[in-house]
Amino acid sequence: MDSALIIEKSIFIVVIFAVTMLMAMYSTWAERKVAAFLQDRVGPNRAGWGGLLQPLADGLKLFAKEEFEPNTPNKFLFFVGPGVAMATALITSAVIPWGDKLEIFGRTVILQATDIDVSLLYIFGVISVGVYGIMIGGWASNNKFSLMGAVRAASQMVSYEVAMGLSIIALLMMSGSLSLRAITEQQHGMDWNVFYQPVGFLIFLICAFAETNRTPFDLAECESELIGGYHTEYSSMKMGFYLFAEYANMFISSTILAVLYFGGYNYPGMDWVGIHWGTNIATLIGIAVLFVKICAFIFFYMWVRWTIPRFRYDQLMNLGWKILIPLSIINIMITGICILAFK
Amino acid sequence: MSTVLLIFYILSAFTLATAFLTIYSKNPIHSAIYLVLCMVSIMGHYLLFNAQFLALVQLIVYAGAIMVLFLFTIMLMNLNKEDEVHKPRMTRYAAVIIFILLCGVLTYVFVDTKPIMGEYDVTGQDFQSIKVLGKVLLNEYMVPFEFVSILLLTAMLGVVLLSKKEKSTR
Secondary structure (H helix, E strand, O other): OOOOHHHHHHHHHHHHHHHHHHHHHHHHHHHHHHHHHOOOOOOOOOOOHHHOHHHHHHHHHHHHHHOOOOOOHHHHHEEEEEEHHHHHHHHHHOOOOOOOOOEEEEEEEEOOOOOOOOHHHHHHHHHHHHHHHHHHHHHOOOOOOHHHHHHHHHHHHHHHHHHHHHHHHHHHOOOOOOHHHHHHHOOOOOOHHHHHHHHHHHHHHHHHHHHHOOOOOOHHHOOHHHHHHOOOOOOHHHHHHHHHEEEEEHHHHHHHHHHHOOOOOOOHOOOOHHHHHOHHHHHHHHHHHHHHHHHHHHHHHHHOOOOOOOHHHHHHHHHHHHHHHHHHHHHHHHHHHHHHHHH | OOOOHHHHHHHHHHHHHHHHHHHOOHHHHHHHHHHHHHHHHHHHHHHHHHHHHHHHHHHHHHHHHHHHHHHHHHHHHHOOOOOOOOOOHHHHHHHHHHHHHHHHHHHHHHHHHHOOOOOOOOOOOOOOOOOHHHHHHHHHHHHHHHHHHHHHHHHHHHHHHHHHHOOOOO
Protein backbone atom coordinates (compact mmCIF):
# COMPACT_ATOMS: atom_id res chain seq x y z
CA MET A 1 0.00 0.00 0.00
CA ASP A 2 1.60 3.26 -1.07
CA SER A 3 1.49 6.38 1.04
CA ALA A 4 -0.44 8.30 -1.62
CA LEU A 5 -3.32 5.88 -1.20
CA ILE A 6 -3.33 6.42 2.55
CA ILE A 7 -3.37 10.20 2.12
CA GLU A 8 -6.10 9.92 -0.50
CA LYS A 9 -8.28 7.74 1.71
CA SER A 10 -7.68 9.97 4.76
CA ILE A 11 -8.77 13.07 2.86
CA PHE A 12 -11.79 11.20 1.53
CA ILE A 13 -12.81 10.00 4.99
CA VAL A 14 -12.51 13.52 6.44
CA VAL A 15 -14.62 14.90 3.60
CA ILE A 16 -17.29 12.23 4.14
CA PHE A 17 -17.30 12.96 7.86
CA ALA A 18 -17.73 16.68 7.21
CA VAL A 19 -20.48 16.08 4.68
CA THR A 20 -22.35 13.75 7.06
CA MET A 21 -22.14 16.36 9.81
CA LEU A 22 -23.24 19.13 7.47
CA MET A 23 -26.18 17.09 6.19
CA ALA A 24 -27.20 16.18 9.75
CA MET A 25 -26.97 19.86 10.77
CA TYR A 26 -29.04 21.10 7.88
CA SER A 27 -31.53 18.26 8.34
CA THR A 28 -32.49 19.87 11.65
CA TRP A 29 -33.08 23.14 9.80
CA ALA A 30 -34.94 21.38 7.00
CA GLU A 31 -37.08 19.51 9.51
CA ARG A 32 -38.24 22.74 11.08
CA LYS A 33 -38.84 24.34 7.72
CA VAL A 34 -40.80 21.33 6.44
CA ALA A 35 -42.83 21.22 9.66
CA ALA A 36 -43.55 24.90 9.32
CA PHE A 37 -44.55 24.48 5.68
CA LEU A 38 -46.88 21.58 6.45
CA GLN A 39 -48.47 23.44 9.36
CA ASP A 40 -48.78 26.71 7.45
CA ARG A 41 -46.21 28.58 9.54
CA VAL A 42 -43.02 30.45 8.62
CA GLY A 43 -40.47 28.44 10.61
CA PRO A 44 -37.06 29.68 11.74
CA ASN A 45 -36.26 32.96 9.99
CA ARG A 46 -34.19 35.06 12.42
CA ALA A 47 -30.63 33.74 12.18
CA GLY A 48 -29.31 34.32 8.69
CA TRP A 49 -31.27 34.39 5.45
CA GLY A 50 -34.30 32.13 5.77
CA GLY A 51 -32.92 30.89 9.09
CA LEU A 52 -29.95 29.26 7.41
CA LEU A 53 -27.66 29.95 10.36
CA GLN A 54 -30.16 28.39 12.78
CA PRO A 55 -28.28 25.04 13.09
CA LEU A 56 -25.09 26.89 14.06
CA ALA A 57 -26.98 28.91 16.65
CA ASP A 58 -28.57 25.71 18.00
CA GLY A 59 -25.20 24.01 18.23
CA LEU A 60 -23.72 26.98 20.06
CA LYS A 61 -26.67 27.00 22.44
CA LEU A 62 -26.27 23.28 23.20
CA PHE A 63 -22.56 23.72 23.87
CA ALA A 64 -23.13 26.69 26.16
CA LYS A 65 -25.95 25.15 28.18
CA GLU A 66 -25.48 23.97 31.72
CA GLU A 67 -24.41 20.38 32.01
CA PHE A 68 -26.78 18.59 34.35
CA GLU A 69 -25.89 15.19 35.74
CA PRO A 70 -28.57 13.11 37.40
CA ASN A 71 -27.87 11.29 40.62
CA THR A 72 -26.75 8.05 39.04
CA PRO A 73 -24.23 5.47 40.19
CA ASN A 74 -23.14 4.90 36.58
CA LYS A 75 -21.48 8.16 35.63
CA PHE A 76 -19.24 6.48 33.09
CA LEU A 77 -22.01 4.66 31.27
CA PHE A 78 -24.11 7.82 31.34
CA PHE A 79 -21.21 9.47 29.55
CA VAL A 80 -20.62 6.61 27.10
CA GLY A 81 -24.23 6.31 25.87
CA PRO A 82 -24.38 9.37 23.58
CA GLY A 83 -20.86 8.61 22.32
CA VAL A 84 -21.85 5.12 21.21
CA ALA A 85 -24.98 6.47 19.52
CA MET A 86 -22.96 9.07 17.63
CA ALA A 87 -20.06 6.76 16.69
CA THR A 88 -22.30 4.04 15.26
CA ALA A 89 -24.24 6.66 13.32
CA LEU A 90 -21.05 7.90 11.69
CA ILE A 91 -19.04 4.75 10.89
CA THR A 92 -21.67 3.29 8.56
CA SER A 93 -20.63 5.71 5.82
CA ALA A 94 -17.31 3.84 5.36
CA VAL A 95 -18.66 1.30 2.88
CA ILE A 96 -21.04 3.47 0.86
CA PRO A 97 -20.04 4.17 -2.75
CA TRP A 98 -20.53 7.92 -3.10
CA GLY A 99 -19.57 8.05 -6.74
CA ASP A 100 -17.91 6.14 -9.52
CA LYS A 101 -14.31 7.30 -9.98
CA LEU A 102 -12.47 10.58 -10.46
CA GLU A 103 -9.24 11.16 -12.32
CA ILE A 104 -7.14 13.72 -10.47
CA PHE A 105 -3.44 14.32 -11.30
CA GLY A 106 -3.27 11.08 -13.27
CA ARG A 107 -4.59 9.03 -10.36
CA THR A 108 -7.84 7.16 -10.40
CA VAL A 109 -9.65 7.93 -7.18
CA ILE A 110 -12.45 5.56 -6.25
CA LEU A 111 -15.06 7.45 -4.29
CA GLN A 112 -15.55 4.93 -1.50
CA ALA A 113 -13.64 4.65 1.76
CA THR A 114 -13.37 0.87 1.53
CA ASP A 115 -14.98 -1.79 -0.62
CA ILE A 116 -15.14 -4.90 1.52
CA ASP A 117 -16.76 -8.07 0.32
CA VAL A 118 -19.47 -8.02 2.95
CA SER A 119 -20.26 -4.32 3.17
CA LEU A 120 -24.00 -4.85 3.45
CA LEU A 121 -23.49 -7.11 6.47
CA TYR A 122 -21.16 -4.50 7.92
CA ILE A 123 -23.97 -1.96 7.76
CA PHE A 124 -26.33 -4.40 9.47
CA GLY A 125 -23.75 -5.11 12.14
CA VAL A 126 -23.24 -1.45 12.91
CA ILE A 127 -26.97 -0.78 12.97
CA SER A 128 -27.55 -3.67 15.36
CA VAL A 129 -24.82 -2.37 17.69
CA GLY A 130 -26.27 1.15 17.48
CA VAL A 131 -29.07 0.28 19.86
CA TYR A 132 -26.55 0.04 22.72
CA GLY A 133 -26.15 3.82 22.74
CA ILE A 134 -29.81 4.25 23.56
CA MET A 135 -29.99 1.27 25.94
CA ILE A 136 -26.90 2.15 27.96
CA GLY A 137 -27.81 5.83 28.14
CA GLY A 138 -31.38 5.12 29.11
CA TRP A 139 -30.42 2.67 31.81
CA ALA A 140 -27.58 4.74 33.25
CA SER A 141 -29.90 7.73 33.63
CA ASN A 142 -31.38 5.99 36.68
CA ASN A 143 -34.85 7.11 35.72
CA LYS A 144 -37.89 4.93 35.08
CA PHE A 145 -39.04 6.89 32.05
CA SER A 146 -35.60 6.70 30.49
CA LEU A 147 -35.47 2.97 31.14
CA MET A 148 -38.89 2.49 29.54
CA GLY A 149 -37.73 4.42 26.50
CA ALA A 150 -34.54 2.39 26.26
CA VAL A 151 -36.40 -0.92 26.55
CA ARG A 152 -38.91 0.15 23.92
CA ALA A 153 -36.13 1.20 21.56
CA ALA A 154 -34.32 -2.10 22.02
CA SER A 155 -37.36 -4.31 21.45
CA GLN A 156 -38.45 -2.27 18.46
CA MET A 157 -35.04 -2.36 16.82
CA VAL A 158 -34.55 -6.09 17.39
CA SER A 159 -38.00 -6.84 15.95
CA TYR A 160 -37.59 -4.72 12.84
CA GLU A 161 -34.05 -5.90 12.16
CA VAL A 162 -35.49 -9.33 11.34
CA ALA A 163 -37.85 -8.01 8.69
CA MET A 164 -35.15 -5.70 7.35
CA GLY A 165 -32.69 -8.57 6.95
CA LEU A 166 -35.31 -10.73 5.23
CA SER A 167 -36.26 -7.96 2.80
CA ILE A 168 -32.59 -7.59 1.89
CA ILE A 169 -32.24 -11.33 1.20
CA ALA A 170 -34.60 -11.07 -1.77
CA LEU A 171 -32.39 -8.30 -3.16
CA LEU A 172 -29.25 -10.34 -2.59
CA MET A 173 -30.73 -13.30 -4.44
CA MET A 174 -30.92 -11.05 -7.50
CA SER A 175 -27.58 -9.31 -7.14
CA GLY A 176 -25.54 -12.31 -5.94
CA SER A 177 -23.16 -10.05 -4.07
CA LEU A 178 -22.99 -8.30 -0.71
CA SER A 179 -20.71 -5.55 -1.93
CA LEU A 180 -22.50 -2.22 -2.24
CA ARG A 181 -20.32 -1.19 -5.19
CA ALA A 182 -21.26 -4.35 -7.09
CA ILE A 183 -24.94 -3.81 -6.29
CA THR A 184 -24.71 -0.21 -7.52
CA GLU A 185 -22.91 -1.17 -10.72
CA GLN A 186 -25.62 -3.71 -11.52
CA GLN A 187 -28.19 -0.91 -11.53
CA HIS A 188 -26.48 0.85 -14.41
CA GLY A 189 -28.47 3.63 -16.05
CA MET A 190 -32.15 3.27 -15.21
CA ASP A 191 -31.99 -0.42 -14.27
CA TRP A 192 -32.87 0.28 -10.64
CA ASN A 193 -33.70 -2.43 -8.15
CA VAL A 194 -36.92 -0.74 -7.05
CA PHE A 195 -38.56 -1.83 -10.32
CA TYR A 196 -37.75 -5.47 -9.56
CA GLN A 197 -38.25 -5.41 -5.81
CA PRO A 198 -41.11 -2.99 -5.02
CA VAL A 199 -42.35 -5.02 -2.05
CA GLY A 200 -38.85 -5.46 -0.69
CA PHE A 201 -38.29 -1.74 -1.00
CA LEU A 202 -41.49 -0.98 0.89
CA ILE A 203 -40.56 -3.36 3.73
CA PHE A 204 -37.05 -1.95 3.88
CA LEU A 205 -38.40 1.60 3.98
CA ILE A 206 -40.76 0.85 6.85
CA CYS A 207 -37.99 -0.91 8.77
CA ALA A 208 -35.63 2.00 8.14
CA PHE A 209 -38.17 4.29 9.78
CA ALA A 210 -38.31 1.96 12.77
CA GLU A 211 -34.53 1.60 13.00
CA THR A 212 -33.95 5.34 13.04
CA ASN A 213 -36.67 5.83 15.68
CA ARG A 214 -38.58 8.27 13.54
CA THR A 215 -42.30 8.95 13.68
CA PRO A 216 -44.54 6.92 13.36
CA PHE A 217 -42.16 4.59 15.22
CA ASP A 218 -40.68 7.02 17.76
CA LEU A 219 -42.11 5.25 20.78
CA ALA A 220 -38.71 5.39 22.45
CA GLU A 221 -39.07 9.13 22.97
CA CYS A 222 -42.83 9.33 23.09
CA GLU A 223 -43.21 12.61 24.94
CA SER A 224 -46.86 12.23 25.91
CA GLU A 225 -46.15 9.03 27.85
CA LEU A 226 -42.45 9.04 28.68
CA ILE A 227 -41.55 12.75 29.02
CA GLY A 228 -38.58 12.49 26.66
CA GLY A 229 -37.86 8.77 26.58
CA TYR A 230 -34.25 7.69 26.82
CA HIS A 231 -32.81 11.21 26.75
CA THR A 232 -35.00 12.63 29.52
CA GLU A 233 -32.05 13.12 31.88
CA TYR A 234 -29.61 14.39 29.29
CA SER A 235 -28.78 18.02 28.79
CA SER A 236 -26.34 20.21 26.92
CA MET A 237 -24.19 18.57 24.24
CA LYS A 238 -24.89 15.00 25.41
CA MET A 239 -28.52 15.50 24.46
CA GLY A 240 -27.25 17.23 21.33
CA PHE A 241 -25.31 14.08 20.47
CA TYR A 242 -28.46 11.94 20.71
CA LEU A 243 -30.47 14.31 18.55
CA PHE A 244 -27.58 14.67 16.12
CA ALA A 245 -27.12 10.92 15.92
CA GLU A 246 -30.77 10.60 14.94
CA TYR A 247 -30.28 12.99 12.03
CA ALA A 248 -26.99 11.38 11.00
CA ASN A 249 -28.78 8.01 11.04
CA MET A 250 -31.52 9.46 8.90
CA PHE A 251 -28.97 10.69 6.37
CA ILE A 252 -27.16 7.34 6.29
CA SER A 253 -30.34 5.28 5.98
CA SER A 254 -31.54 7.55 3.16
CA THR A 255 -28.21 6.92 1.47
CA ILE A 256 -28.56 3.16 1.87
CA LEU A 257 -32.10 3.28 0.48
CA ALA A 258 -30.85 5.28 -2.50
CA VAL A 259 -27.90 2.95 -3.09
CA LEU A 260 -29.76 -0.34 -2.69
CA TYR A 261 -33.02 0.41 -4.46
CA PHE A 262 -32.69 3.67 -6.40
CA GLY A 263 -29.46 3.05 -8.24
CA GLY A 264 -27.04 5.06 -6.11
CA TYR A 265 -25.02 7.33 -8.38
CA ASN A 266 -26.54 5.88 -11.57
CA TYR A 267 -28.71 8.06 -13.77
CA PRO A 268 -30.18 7.61 -17.26
CA GLY A 269 -27.81 8.72 -19.97
CA MET A 270 -24.66 8.36 -17.89
CA ASP A 271 -22.82 6.56 -20.70
CA TRP A 272 -23.53 9.41 -23.12
CA VAL A 273 -22.22 11.96 -20.63
CA GLY A 274 -19.19 9.80 -19.95
CA ILE A 275 -18.27 9.59 -23.64
CA HIS A 276 -18.99 13.18 -24.63
CA TRP A 277 -18.01 15.19 -21.54
CA GLY A 278 -15.41 12.98 -19.88
CA THR A 279 -15.41 10.63 -16.91
CA ASN A 280 -14.95 13.32 -14.27
CA ILE A 281 -18.03 15.28 -15.31
CA ALA A 282 -20.08 12.08 -15.42
CA THR A 283 -18.90 11.16 -11.92
CA LEU A 284 -19.63 14.62 -10.54
CA ILE A 285 -23.13 14.53 -11.99
CA GLY A 286 -23.47 11.05 -10.46
CA ILE A 287 -22.57 12.39 -7.01
CA ALA A 288 -25.07 15.22 -7.44
CA VAL A 289 -27.74 12.72 -8.49
CA LEU A 290 -27.02 10.57 -5.43
CA PHE A 291 -27.40 13.59 -3.16
CA VAL A 292 -30.65 14.60 -4.85
CA LYS A 293 -31.98 11.09 -4.15
CA ILE A 294 -30.78 11.28 -0.54
CA CYS A 295 -32.42 14.69 -0.04
CA ALA A 296 -35.65 13.35 -1.51
CA PHE A 297 -35.62 10.51 1.02
CA ILE A 298 -34.83 12.88 3.88
CA PHE A 299 -37.76 15.03 2.80
CA PHE A 300 -39.91 11.91 2.73
CA TYR A 301 -38.89 11.11 6.31
CA MET A 302 -39.97 14.58 7.39
CA TRP A 303 -43.14 14.52 5.35
CA VAL A 304 -44.19 11.27 7.06
CA ARG A 305 -43.24 12.62 10.47
CA TRP A 306 -45.60 15.56 10.19
CA THR A 307 -48.40 13.57 8.54
CA ILE A 308 -48.83 10.23 10.29
CA PRO A 309 -49.48 9.95 14.03
CA ARG A 310 -47.49 7.64 16.25
CA PHE A 311 -48.39 3.94 16.45
CA ARG A 312 -49.60 2.30 19.61
CA TYR A 313 -47.08 -0.15 21.03
CA ASP A 314 -49.04 -3.33 20.25
CA GLN A 315 -49.77 -2.06 16.73
CA LEU A 316 -46.04 -1.58 16.25
CA MET A 317 -45.27 -5.14 17.31
CA ASN A 318 -48.13 -6.60 15.26
CA LEU A 319 -46.94 -4.74 12.17
CA GLY A 320 -43.40 -5.97 12.64
CA TRP A 321 -43.96 -9.60 13.48
CA LYS A 322 -47.30 -10.49 11.92
CA ILE A 323 -47.27 -8.46 8.71
CA LEU A 324 -43.76 -7.47 7.65
CA ILE A 325 -41.96 -10.74 8.39
CA PRO A 326 -44.46 -13.05 6.61
CA LEU A 327 -44.63 -10.56 3.74
CA SER A 328 -40.87 -10.53 3.33
CA ILE A 329 -40.75 -14.34 3.41
CA ILE A 330 -43.39 -14.48 0.66
CA ASN A 331 -41.33 -11.90 -1.22
CA ILE A 332 -38.27 -14.14 -0.98
CA MET A 333 -40.25 -17.12 -2.30
CA ILE A 334 -41.68 -15.15 -5.24
CA THR A 335 -38.22 -13.77 -6.06
CA GLY A 336 -36.80 -17.29 -6.05
CA ILE A 337 -39.54 -18.57 -8.37
CA CYS A 338 -39.02 -15.63 -10.74
CA ILE A 339 -35.25 -16.17 -10.82
CA LEU A 340 -35.81 -19.85 -11.65
CA ALA A 341 -38.40 -19.04 -14.30
CA PHE A 342 -36.59 -16.24 -16.13
CA LYS A 343 -32.99 -17.40 -16.04
CA MET B 1 7.65 -8.84 16.19
CA SER B 2 5.29 -8.44 13.29
CA THR B 3 2.38 -6.03 13.43
CA VAL B 4 -0.16 -8.82 13.14
CA LEU B 5 1.32 -10.59 16.14
CA LEU B 6 1.28 -7.36 18.13
CA ILE B 7 -2.39 -6.83 17.26
CA PHE B 8 -3.05 -10.41 18.26
CA TYR B 9 -1.47 -9.91 21.70
CA ILE B 10 -3.37 -6.68 22.34
CA LEU B 11 -6.65 -8.25 21.22
CA SER B 12 -6.10 -11.36 23.31
CA ALA B 13 -5.33 -9.32 26.39
CA PHE B 14 -8.51 -7.35 25.79
CA THR B 15 -10.58 -10.51 25.26
CA LEU B 16 -9.26 -12.16 28.41
CA ALA B 17 -9.64 -9.00 30.50
CA THR B 18 -13.24 -8.41 29.45
CA ALA B 19 -14.10 -12.09 29.90
CA PHE B 20 -12.66 -11.96 33.42
CA LEU B 21 -14.49 -8.72 34.22
CA THR B 22 -17.74 -10.30 33.01
CA ILE B 23 -17.51 -12.77 35.87
CA TYR B 24 -15.91 -10.43 38.36
CA SER B 25 -18.16 -7.36 38.24
CA LYS B 26 -20.98 -7.34 40.78
CA ASN B 27 -23.49 -5.40 38.71
CA PRO B 28 -25.21 -7.70 36.16
CA ILE B 29 -25.55 -4.85 33.63
CA HIS B 30 -21.82 -4.19 33.79
CA SER B 31 -21.22 -7.92 33.32
CA ALA B 32 -23.39 -7.91 30.22
CA ILE B 33 -21.60 -4.89 28.79
CA TYR B 34 -18.22 -6.51 29.38
CA LEU B 35 -19.54 -9.60 27.60
CA VAL B 36 -20.51 -7.43 24.63
CA LEU B 37 -16.98 -6.03 24.52
CA CYS B 38 -15.63 -9.59 24.72
CA MET B 39 -17.80 -10.63 21.75
CA VAL B 40 -16.60 -7.65 19.74
CA SER B 41 -12.96 -8.48 20.46
CA ILE B 42 -13.58 -12.07 19.31
CA MET B 43 -14.82 -10.51 16.09
CA GLY B 44 -11.40 -8.87 15.88
CA HIS B 45 -9.78 -12.32 16.10
CA TYR B 46 -11.87 -13.50 13.15
CA LEU B 47 -10.79 -10.46 11.20
CA LEU B 48 -7.16 -11.39 11.87
CA PHE B 49 -7.88 -14.67 10.08
CA ASN B 50 -9.39 -12.60 7.26
CA ALA B 51 -12.75 -14.28 7.88
CA GLN B 52 -14.87 -11.21 7.21
CA PHE B 53 -18.20 -12.97 6.91
CA LEU B 54 -17.73 -14.86 10.15
CA ALA B 55 -16.61 -11.69 11.93
CA LEU B 56 -19.66 -9.72 10.89
CA VAL B 57 -22.03 -12.58 11.64
CA GLN B 58 -20.44 -12.74 15.10
CA LEU B 59 -21.13 -9.02 15.50
CA ILE B 60 -24.72 -9.20 14.24
CA VAL B 61 -25.78 -12.38 16.03
CA TYR B 62 -23.95 -12.15 19.35
CA ALA B 63 -23.37 -8.45 19.99
CA GLY B 64 -26.34 -7.20 18.01
CA ALA B 65 -29.11 -9.65 18.81
CA ILE B 66 -28.37 -12.01 21.69
CA MET B 67 -26.68 -9.52 23.99
CA VAL B 68 -29.31 -6.85 23.30
CA LEU B 69 -31.99 -9.30 24.45
CA PHE B 70 -29.81 -10.22 27.44
CA LEU B 71 -29.45 -6.59 28.50
CA PHE B 72 -33.15 -6.08 27.85
CA THR B 73 -34.07 -8.90 30.24
CA ILE B 74 -31.59 -7.84 32.92
CA MET B 75 -32.79 -4.24 32.79
CA LEU B 76 -36.39 -5.31 33.32
CA MET B 77 -35.54 -7.48 36.31
CA ASN B 78 -35.15 -5.65 39.55
CA LEU B 79 -31.82 -7.00 40.73
CA ASN B 80 -31.26 -5.63 44.20
CA LYS B 81 -29.26 -6.95 47.11
CA GLU B 82 -32.33 -7.84 49.18
CA ASP B 83 -33.93 -9.81 46.36
CA GLU B 84 -30.94 -12.11 46.06
CA VAL B 85 -31.77 -15.72 46.65
CA HIS B 86 -30.10 -16.99 49.78
CA LYS B 87 -28.02 -20.02 48.93
CA PRO B 88 -27.57 -22.73 51.56
CA ARG B 89 -24.09 -23.47 52.87
CA MET B 90 -23.95 -26.89 51.21
CA THR B 91 -24.30 -25.32 47.75
CA ARG B 92 -21.38 -23.00 48.42
CA TYR B 93 -19.10 -25.84 49.51
CA ALA B 94 -20.17 -27.86 46.48
CA ALA B 95 -19.37 -24.90 44.24
CA VAL B 96 -15.86 -24.62 45.68
CA ILE B 97 -15.23 -28.36 45.23
CA ILE B 98 -16.50 -28.33 41.64
CA PHE B 99 -14.36 -25.29 40.89
CA ILE B 100 -11.22 -27.07 42.15
CA LEU B 101 -12.06 -30.20 40.15
CA LEU B 102 -12.68 -28.20 37.00
CA CYS B 103 -9.42 -26.35 37.53
CA GLY B 104 -7.61 -29.70 37.77
CA VAL B 105 -9.22 -31.00 34.57
CA LEU B 106 -8.48 -27.82 32.64
CA THR B 107 -4.87 -27.65 33.84
CA TYR B 108 -4.37 -31.28 32.85
CA VAL B 109 -5.84 -30.64 29.40
CA PHE B 110 -3.72 -27.56 28.84
CA VAL B 111 -0.54 -29.31 29.97
CA ASP B 112 -1.31 -32.41 27.93
CA THR B 113 -2.01 -30.69 24.63
CA LYS B 114 0.98 -29.45 22.75
CA PRO B 115 -0.42 -26.47 20.90
CA ILE B 116 1.16 -25.63 17.58
CA MET B 117 1.89 -21.95 17.63
CA GLY B 118 1.70 -21.07 13.96
CA GLU B 119 2.40 -17.75 12.37
CA TYR B 120 -0.12 -15.74 10.42
CA ASP B 121 0.69 -16.07 6.75
CA VAL B 122 -1.03 -15.30 3.48
CA THR B 123 -2.16 -18.29 1.46
CA GLY B 124 -3.94 -16.37 -1.25
CA GLN B 125 -6.70 -18.95 -1.19
CA ASP B 126 -10.32 -17.84 -0.97
CA PHE B 127 -11.91 -19.67 1.92
CA GLN B 128 -14.16 -17.07 3.47
CA SER B 129 -16.27 -15.32 0.84
CA ILE B 130 -19.99 -16.05 0.98
CA LYS B 131 -19.87 -17.89 -2.36
CA VAL B 132 -17.32 -20.43 -1.08
CA LEU B 133 -19.00 -20.67 2.31
CA GLY B 134 -22.42 -21.26 0.78
CA LYS B 135 -21.12 -23.98 -1.49
CA VAL B 136 -19.39 -25.77 1.38
CA LEU B 137 -22.43 -25.51 3.65
CA LEU B 138 -24.96 -26.70 1.08
CA ASN B 139 -22.82 -29.38 -0.60
CA GLU B 140 -20.53 -31.00 1.92
CA TYR B 141 -22.47 -30.25 5.10
CA MET B 142 -25.98 -30.29 3.68
CA VAL B 143 -27.49 -32.78 6.14
CA PRO B 144 -26.06 -31.28 9.38
CA PHE B 145 -27.03 -27.83 8.12
CA GLU B 146 -30.63 -28.88 7.60
CA PHE B 147 -30.70 -30.62 10.99
CA VAL B 148 -29.50 -27.46 12.69
CA SER B 149 -32.24 -25.44 11.02
CA ILE B 150 -34.84 -28.00 12.14
CA LEU B 151 -33.43 -27.80 15.67
CA LEU B 152 -33.79 -24.02 15.63
CA LEU B 153 -37.33 -24.30 14.31
CA THR B 154 -38.25 -26.73 17.09
CA ALA B 155 -36.80 -24.40 19.70
CA MET B 156 -38.74 -21.51 18.22
CA LEU B 157 -42.00 -23.43 18.26
CA GLY B 158 -41.34 -24.44 21.86
CA VAL B 159 -40.82 -20.84 22.91
CA VAL B 160 -43.99 -19.72 21.18
CA LEU B 161 -45.94 -22.50 22.86
CA LEU B 162 -44.50 -21.68 26.29
CA SER B 163 -45.10 -17.96 26.04
CA LYS B 164 -48.64 -18.30 24.75
CA LYS B 165 -51.28 -17.29 27.22
CA GLU B 166 -53.29 -20.23 28.40
CA LYS B 167 -56.98 -19.95 27.71
CA SER B 168 -59.02 -20.04 30.89
CA THR B 169 -60.54 -23.48 31.23
CA ARG B 170 -63.80 -23.94 32.93
